[in-house]
Amino acid sequence: MDALSEDLELLPATRRALRHRIAVAQSEGRAPSLVAAVVRGGEVVWEGSRTSVEGHGPDGNVQYRIGSITKTFTAVLVLRLRDEGLLDLSDPLEKHLPGTGVGEVTVAQLLAHAGGLAAETPGAWWERSPAALRPELADVLGEEPFKHVPGRRFHYSNPGYTLLGSLVEALRGKPWEEVLRAEVLEPLGLDRTSGQPRAPHAGGWAVHPWADVMMPEPLEDLGLMAPAGQLWSTTNDLARFAGFLLRGDDRVLSAETVREMRTSAVPSEPGIAESGYGFGLQLATDGTRRLVGHGGSLPGFVAGLWLSEADDVAAVVLANCTSGVPPMTVAGDLVRIVAEAEPRFPEPWRPFEEADRVPLELCGPWYWGTSANVVRLRADGSLELGPVGATGRAARFRAESDGTWTGLTGYYAGETLRAVRREDGSVSHLDLASFVFTREPYDPEAPVPGGVDPQGWRGIG
Structure with missing residues (x-):
């Protein structure tokens, strides 16, 4: 085993801290069972579970319902369509899925919950009622689908992701789940992720808020709402999916595209300054740590998948209770425990090769x-x-074939950096988004906007 492989193994004190955190979560959250995993360097480095059944605990192969983490999978399918050139994120929905009545909403707005659509479907609570009540998109959207002007603000919308699932079906000519299996689940080896539960799987429970008793929750097929929350999965599969969300996989999406998913695409919800949303991914902060992932809940289940790109650590938490366990908080704590107890080793310094x-x-x-x-x-x-x-303003730039540089981050993202040369070929100054950067402050030999005082620098006298 090489040194880097050894570094992936957690220290006994770290493992104990992780076990303690999920023990507290299961006990205080009164969950019939809870299972968790931590990923570092793309590998599962810790697994744990707690249960109310003596001598028994779920492992990484037991399915739980993951609720809205399903939305991240749906977003992956939509971005595959974009990367193939079958749509543009600025396209109005009507271009590819006509007749919905909300066709002016763009694909990007739907991905980022900025389409102004209602949070839920009209009528009975869709998570606890038969899909037969919503046989058509008109039943999902209702007579008044908009709650806000499209593009103005973040407003989480489950019907919006139903539309994205229908968009995938329209462009692929196949059911959403069939496309998902062929294009994402099978390439990534997620063979324990499915639309319907497959043994071994946990049962969903409601725990009484004021008494230590519980009852089973109904299990409904979500029908048209499936792309918003249908999937069942395991910590093993979601750990592998977390690695994909960090690094990409060219069989599914490139590293550049998954980075785009992790980038804020809409302003934070008013009053929740630390939140945000990319494309199919929630953004959050835990102190100074930036977390990306998604939570999920359906009657009987809560789930959380959260990762820290800077620490190269991800955590998955699944529990079979309707409420009580805050999966984002617990998963974020698992990430923090590992990141703080065993900080990531930086990559070895290497000189520029070319x-x-x-x-x-x-x-x-x-x-x-x-x-x-x-x-x-x-x-x-x-x-x-x-x-x-x-x-000050910091940015990273990518070299282009014409000798210019394109901004990738920060204030100058998308802007062009150009080295302006003198007649002898030497660099006079840098031009960046109309700003002139010179080798000395207000260089009189450079074309500084507004010119430079001919008397130059001087004292107050």
Whole structure:
């Protein structure tokens, strides 16, 4: 076993802390059973469970219903369609799924819950009533489908993901679950994830809020609402899915596209500043740690899958109770325990491999007006621009074939960085989104907007 493989194994104290956290969650949440897993470096490094049944505990192969984590799977299918060129995220729904009555909503707005649609379906609570009550999309949307102007704000919408599932079916010409199995589940090896429960699986329970008694919850097929919450899965499968959400898999989605899923696509919900939503993924903060994932609940079950990209740690928590266990909190705590007890080792420093292409003339200090910045070349060929002090605009840039650089992050994302050269080929200045960066503050030899005082720098006298 090499050193990196050894580093994946958790220390006994860390494992005990994880066991203690889920023991508290199961006891205080009064869950009939709870099962959890932690992923680090793409591998499951810890599994645990607690149960009310003496001498018995679920393992990573037992299915639980995962509720709205299903939405993340549906989003993956939609982004596959985009990457294949079959749709654009700015397309109105009407272009691909006509006749819904909400066709002006865009695909991106639906993915990010920004379409202004109602949170739930009209009529009986859809999670506890037969799908036969909603045989058509009109039954899912109702007579007044909009609660807000599309694109104005985040408003979580289960019917919105029903529309995305129907969009997948319309463009693939096959049922949503069949497409999901062929294009996501089978390539990723998620053979214990399914639309209907398959043994061994947990039963769903409602625990009385004021007494230690419980009753079984009804199990309904969600019909058209399936893309919003139908799936059953296991901690083993969801751990593997978490690895995919961190790294991508070119058989399903590229690393670049899953990074797009993890990027905020809509403003936070008013009053909840720490929340946000990407494409099929919830965004949250735990102190200074940024978490990405999704929670899920259906009568009898709660679920959470959360990951920290910076720490390369993910956690999955599944329980078979209608309420009581906060899966996001518990999963986030499992991530934090590992990340803080056993911080991630940085990648070894390596020099830039293509020495003949090193743009050293761009590296070093530059000044935007009087603000000191520095440009660094990284081993992956990207440029980093950042302030010398504690505050300022920082960004990373990708090299383009024409000699320019495109911003990937921060304020300058999507903007072009260009080295402007003198007649002798030397670099005069950097041009970035109309800003001129010079080798000295307000260089009189550079085309600084507004010009430079001919008397130059001087004292107060």
